[in-house]
Amino acid sequence: MAGAGGRDHGTPLTGTAQGEGGRARGASDLRAAVSSARSISSGTVRCTLGADGRHREVAARGVEEPLRGPEPQAHRGLGRRRRRGDLAPAGPRKLEISVTGEEIPPEVFRIPGLTHLTVGGRSTTGLPPEIGNCSGLKKLNVRGHRITALPREIGKLSRLESLYVDGNALTSLPAEISELASLETLSVGNNQLGALPDEMTRLPKLRDLSLATNRLTALPRELGRLAALDALELDKNARVDAAPAGELPALRILGLRSCKLADLPASLAKLGSLEVLAVGNNPFPRVPEAIRPLTSLRSLYLWGAKLTEVPSWLGGLTRLTLLELEKNALASLPSEMAELTGMEELRLESNAFDHVPSAVFAMTSLRRLFLMDNRISELPAGVNALTRLERLDLTGNPLEKLPADLSALSRLVRLELPQGALTDASVRGQIARLPPSGEVWFGNPVYHALARCEQWC
Template identity: 30%
Template sequence: MAKQSSVKSRRKIVTPVFHLQTKDEDDSQLSKAMIKIVRRTGQLNLSGRSLANVPEKMFTMYDLTPEDTATYIDFDKKPDEENWWHFKSLTYLDLSSNVLQEIPGKIGMFEDLTVLNLQDNNILSLPHEIGNLTKLTKLNLSHNKINALPMEFYNLSELQVLSLAHNQLGKLSKRFGDLVMLQQLDLSHNVLTKLPPGLGFLVRLTEINLSHNKLVDLPPDIVNLRGLLKLDVTHNDLVCLPSLGELTKLQFLYAQHNNIEEIPDFEGSTHVQQIYFGNNYIKEVTPEFCENMPNLKILDLRDNKIEALPNEIAMLQHMIRLDLTNNDLTDLPNSLGLLPHLQNLQLDGNKLKKIRADIIKAGTCRLLKHLKEKFDGEELENIQKVSNVAIYEPKTFPDRYTMKHSRALNLTIKQLTSVPDSVFEEAKLAEVTMIDLCKNKLQTVPGGLNLLVDNLSELNLSMNMLTEIPEFISSCANLKYFDLGNNCLSALPDSLVDLIGLRELILSSNRFISIPECVYGMVGLEILLASDNKITEINVDGLKNLKRIATLDLTNNNISQIPPELGNVTQIRSLELKGNCFRQPRYAILEQGTASILSYLRDRIPK
């Protein structure tokens, strides 16, 4: 009994790991040294200090005591030196990642604030005095518990960046349209059922995130956002989208996980590059849609009800990835084989009856080749008339004016074995940023490319006969997209590690036995496609260096074992491992998707 009593007594004196700080403890976080820095710089960072209250000293830190005056006065000061009364007013305030429930009205005294960060707290409401901060250009209120905004909030007419994500907002005032300077707006993860009609007045918006709400429709005036580049409406209850043709600058549309039944009209939106319509109820891809998407590169239509594709699909000449997983397709149009850039075609979960299973399993290149071989001369001519696709292009180089208009040098499918330097000289004068040399017979990378390394952002060398990549490619500091698929490469130069801004690298269908070491130094990499090689193992330590890696495709290699530690590379959102010779994870696990694969691997890490 005595032993039990001692145990109980020990439990009584245990203190919790976390407790709310008192006001005095919060005040102590703002030291005299910090106040001096604030007075000199106009910036205060109190992020991640477990503050339960905004320090009271913050509102008096510009008040001078006799001691302060004595400290700062220096009669021997040179005339050009800064005087003590020349304090910089507060322009930057960061109170993020604390446990604040309330922001005092005194915050309104800092009228020169341009940046205010209050994200990741427990704030329930905002004071009316927030409206005094009329110079704010950036305000972050994400990850709080705000369910309404005071009317004074809409006085912040200079706001350019506003994040209200992860709150409990159910309604917005029609005065939201007064925030006319907004360029980026994040309203994701709230409980909004509709948007205010004044949203169309925010004509400077370039990005708007409305995902994870309960929206059933979008206001008609959203088409007035002529400068919009990115629109995200994923995870809502939308049944349809308005005609988006007037959004002439739109490049990215995310509309997964809704109840959309038809693809909206895009006529006029010729700059769209990526569209995501996964997990909806779309039944048809219309010829009109294909006609209006000349620059579309990624189209996600997985988990819909599509039964057929039109022949006009051949008009999507810049298509790189097409996801048709889990639809109702029974056949594919032969015109799909005319897409010169298509690298990734996903067809799992369809009942394709007219194409042999072994051809489908052989991968995208084999399938496209099969479809193209099925053409006869008359069908080719009909497809060309219907879809206006030039099947046989003459071996001519584009003139400077054509390149100047498109900022691109496109030399696809021209049977080229070399490219004259003069072509690249013209491209430099035209300020070209994108070069496409795919589907030719190049055995070496043209040396003239060296003239364009300063401005190049996209480079496609796929489907040639390259055996090596020159060192000068490492000088392409602005390169974002690099396609080396379907060549004869077995190594890359170490100097390519300098491509730290590269976002997408395609190494598919080459002769690599491992992912080159230089790849693991490309810290900006988001997408790495290395299917159909001879890769034997996965370098987990290398992958951990790629903090932004989201898509990794290692399909059809010689990998005999998947290291369990791969499960800790949680930044990966899409992992493809099929077609290798390992036994674990089983095929059933692979079918469940990336999250299940990573979870399975983590469970097998030895403790």
């Protein structure tokens, strides 16, 4: 469910972009910064706008970004008519502003050629109707402010591909959001949304929808019309009815963590393309039956559900590479889980295991195995079957015995044992035989294998 990335910056622009001492004043100075940025074909302008909307600190940096064509030829297009392979038309493409007042000055929305707008400062209470003037805008980021509503004019941004309004105070979304025909990413998490407009299901290109941490209890009935939707995040929406999500044909990632759910809707069983299902921290009395037909799953998060048993059919999800079952009340695993031979990471910490389940030793692709905070007193010799194991964590167990030989674990680079596990001489011997590149942790101390033979053998 995304954020702003890194950038390459050129030489800071000077001239009218900055006033005396690096300070600029008034709307004319913002326009001056933009004008100065036009001396380079594509630029990023950064500025701080004061609470009075007049006192501004401007720092503009240009970024040379060729549209197409050979990179070494790009600079030759500056100062002359653009040809194919040259740089884009003059004018900044990106603006990052930090607003210390409640309003964004309207001059911002008159910048020609603007494609990316990021507003920082955490003080803005709304977007003005002038946002509709930015017809070329592709990315709008107004995360972490105090915005209570989006203007209807946002529907005029027909080229907008990414909209980030997380961490505001939105209680609803305008119906005009359905007019964002190019929108691929919509992130509105951590707001106060109680419902979604039905019109939102008309976004033909929407792939990533983040709705986490709101007050949603239902989804639009026609959610299945979002045929391109790839990822849906609904975490921390208490008791949300996620049944319409079962009609999403292309969905690969679904998040329903911490939703206070006692079960999953049966409709989710139809998600044949689902690869990642995160439903941890829900009070499931048993593993939901809706998961059983999801044979395309690669990652399944079932932590913190207070489960006392795992069904045998879980062993039929043979494409799983990651399974999180920590913070439950499990004391055993069914033998059918030995079929999960493609498993690479298994998390069983904070349960009630007094031994390592034998099914684990059949998961020969395992690279990371987490068993901390259980009741395990012995690590059996079967662990040697896990020849691809890179990390093994047994901290927080009353561990007394290791196998006589651990040499088969040639790829192990980190072994974590309970504090005091070195009291047994056989344990010290096995540590000495681990790969030279590995580490052994006893709580906080780290011992490198290169020094083990000299220190303990």
